[in-house]
Amino acid sequence: MDVLVFGAGSLGSLVGGLLARDHSVTLVGRDPHIGAIAADGLAVTGAFDVRVTPDAVTAVPEDCAADLAVVTVKAHDTEAAAVALADCPLDAALSLQNGMGNEALLAEALDCPVLAGTCTYGALRDGPGTVTCTGVGEVVLGPREGGTSTTADAVGAAFDSAGFETTVAADMPRRLWEKLAVNAGINATTALARIENGALVDGPGTDAAAAAARETARAAREAGVDLTDEAAVAAVERVARATAANTSSMHQDVRDGRRTEIDAINGYVADRTDAPVNRTLAALVRAWEAGRGLR
Structure with a gap:
């Protein structure tokens, strides 16, 4: 699966880094973190010992088509994320953010199913090019309105194949x-x-x-x-x-x-x-x- 992670801070880097073990991943974030990843790859430490080489950029690329966009920005940056992703052909988007209302903002701008999600993996960015997993948790995802969907099943399978503890839920x-x-x-x-x-x-x-x-x-x-x-x-x-x-x-x-x-x-x-x-x-x-x- 081609995955675009928008918001490669602590959680975004951890999620993107672990997904990159089994998928093609592009991280969108800020320098100097992104520059270090582009130059030398991303080290995931703590509960994992992984080095991966995802694409790393500071803006959504022009050829941004992806199977999945994972949004991990702070809640007050959701509107900007929606604008940045609006012209990107996506099959699905998944919010793994804190707070309420993020999925609705994304759904207003994106022409694809928007899934809701929670992630209890602990993440701490120690320095450019490195993220520490401070605790293994679970990713739970599903349709934001509740119920089931083939899109949620496919995204859940992608997380599962990358080694995440994953639950696809009907009661998001x-x-x-x-x-x-x-x-x-x-x-x-x-x-x-x-x-x-x-x-x-x-x-x-x-x-x-x-x-x-x-x-x-x-x-x-x-x-x-x-x-x-x-x-x-x-x-x-x-x-x-x-x-x-x-x-x-x-x-x-x-x-x-x-x-x-x-x-x-x-x-x-x-x-x-x-x-x-x-x-x-x-x-x-x-x-x-x-x-x-x-x-």
Whole structure:
């Protein structure tokens, strides 16, 4: 399969690097990372010990036809990704992004089926040309509206053949809301407190994370998706425990002085239901961003 990975940061590089073991992959990202890959290949370390030589470019090439585009940019860059890919002949696109609303933005611009996905593989970019897998997880994908499709089956088979733990799911709307509950509970809390994920298993931030997850579950139910408070809180605890030593993506963004995905996570929840905890977390992170000229 010809695969174009748009957003070759940490996760995009890991996904693209592992897919390149069995498929033809083009990574689209930024220098100096992309330049190093173009010159010497991509090293995947940590849970894997792989060196691959995917194509690496800083813009979507003119001859960009591909069987699959995997979108891994930050949520606030989804619209730009959609514009960049709009004229690219694609058989399918797959979002492996945080936050909600990414698939809808892509579907408005792309003339192909857009699949929803989640990825729990841990990724950390150590330097140009290298990405570390900090934990083996699972890729779950399926039609964004739910149900089944031959496109989802084909993409799932491509990930499976490349060695990913892969599930093709018929209930992606529920899975996306559950993932949002996890992100709402873990990301802003750890970013503001500057703590690792495991501190939310049993610590002062645990109640705040659980409250954010319950509010997300309420928003899901109001949107017609059956996600109980108990399931949302259990998902936060499960992920926090499994990734105890990890630094969340939003914590990494705050640490490195980058804009976060707060609008598509806690902000998304706060815009859709009575969610005082999510609203407060979003306001605090937005205040941090504003103070550093990131908004």
